[in-house]
Amino acid sequence: MNDLNMDAPIEALDVASSVPLYMMVKQHIVKAIVAGNYKPGEKLPSESRLVKDLEVSRMTVNRALRELKRDGIITRLQGVGSFVSKSSPTSSLVALSDIRDVVIGRGAVYSCKMLIGEHCLANKSIADLMGLDKNSPIIHVSMLHFSNQDPIQIESRYVREEFAPDLLKQDLINSSMFDYFQSISPVSELEQLVEARTPDASEQKLLQISENTPILRIRRRTWVGPKVVTLGYFSHPGDRYRVTVRVNPADLSGQSIGFEK
The missing domain is CATH 3.40.1410.10 (Chorismate lyase-like)
Incomplete structure (x- = not known):
C-alpha cells in the first residue's frame, strides 16, 4: 500500500481484514505522518479524497479523523480541513491513548x-x-x-x-x-x-x-x-x-x- 501522497493514488484498504476499517484508516494516516510525507502543520487530504482513494465510507473516514484529533496527532478546522499537529505528539504512556x-x-x-x-x-x-x-x-x-x-x-x-x-x-x-x-x-x-x-x-x-x-x-x-x-x-x-x-x-x-x- 502506498503512503498518503496527493500526487499518487492510494491503494484501497483490505476490506477482508478483521481490523475495523476506521482503525486501518487511522493506521494508514499515522504511518504517512511518521514516514515524513506530511510535516507538522501541513494539510492532509480532504475527507472526500480519502473516501475516494481508500474506497471507504465518509463515516469511516470521519471517525478515523476524529480519533486522530483526540489523540493529538492532527488538528481539524471546520470548513478548512485537517492538519498534522504542529507539535508532533510524543508517544506517551501517560496519554489517554491505546x-x-x-x-x-x-x-x-x-x-x-x-x-x-x-x-x-x-x-x-x-x-x-x-x-x-x-x-x-x-x-x-x-x-x-x-x-x-x-x-x-x-x-x-x-x-x-x-x-x-x-x-x-x-x-x-x-x-x-x-x-x-x-x-x-x-x-x-x-x-x-x-x-x-x-x-x-x-x-x-x-x-x-x-x-x-x-x-x-x-x-x-x-x-x-x-x-x-x-x-x-x-x-x-x-x-x-x-x-x-x-x-x-x-x-x-x-x-x-x-x-x-
Whole structure:
C-alpha cells in the first residue's frame, strides 16, 4: 500500500481484514505522518479524497479523523480541513491513548495475546478502588502487547460489569478495548499513578526481563460521571521505557500532581 501522497493514488484498504476499517484508516494516516510525507502543520487530504482513494465510507473516514484529533496527532478546522499537529505528539504512556496506536505510530508492527478474559467478583482492594461493594460483578481482562514481537506491556483491566456487559464478546485481539469503551461513553475523568518497582516472577516471564530489571507500572482509573468504570494496571520494562507528559497550559486548571511513598 502506498503512503498518503496527493500526487499518487492510494491503494484501497483490505476490506477482508478483521481490523475495523476506521482503525486501518487511522493506521494508514499515522504511518504517512511518521514516514515524513506530511510535516507538522501541513494539510492532509480532504475527507472526500480519502473516501475516494481508500474506497471507504465518509463515516469511516470521519471517525478515523476524529480519533486522530483526540489523540493529538492532527488538528481539524471546520470548513478548512485537517492538519498534522504542529507539535508532533510524543508517544506517551501517560496519554489517554491505546497501546496499539502508540506502537503503530512509531512505525512498528503491533500484536497482542489474550491472557485472561473472565467475569468475576471484585475482591476488597479492587472494590475499594472502584467504589464498589466487595463481590460486586466485574470483568477482568489481561493482555500482553508486543512491538515487533517484543513484549512491551502487560495490561490488566477490571471493568464495572454494568458499564460494558458485552466486553468479552468483542474481538479484543483485532480491535481496541480503549475505542470500545469510548464508543459506549467518553471518559469524563482520568487518574493515573506511576511507580517503578521490581518485577514478580510472572512479570519477568511475560516481559522477558531479569529480576533486576525494574518495571514501570501505571495504575489508571477512569470515570464516567460519578462512577469509576475501569481500573487498569499497565506494566512496562523499565529499561526500555520513559514516561512523557505533555499538558496544554490551558487545561491545567483543576489538575494536580501527587507523590506517594
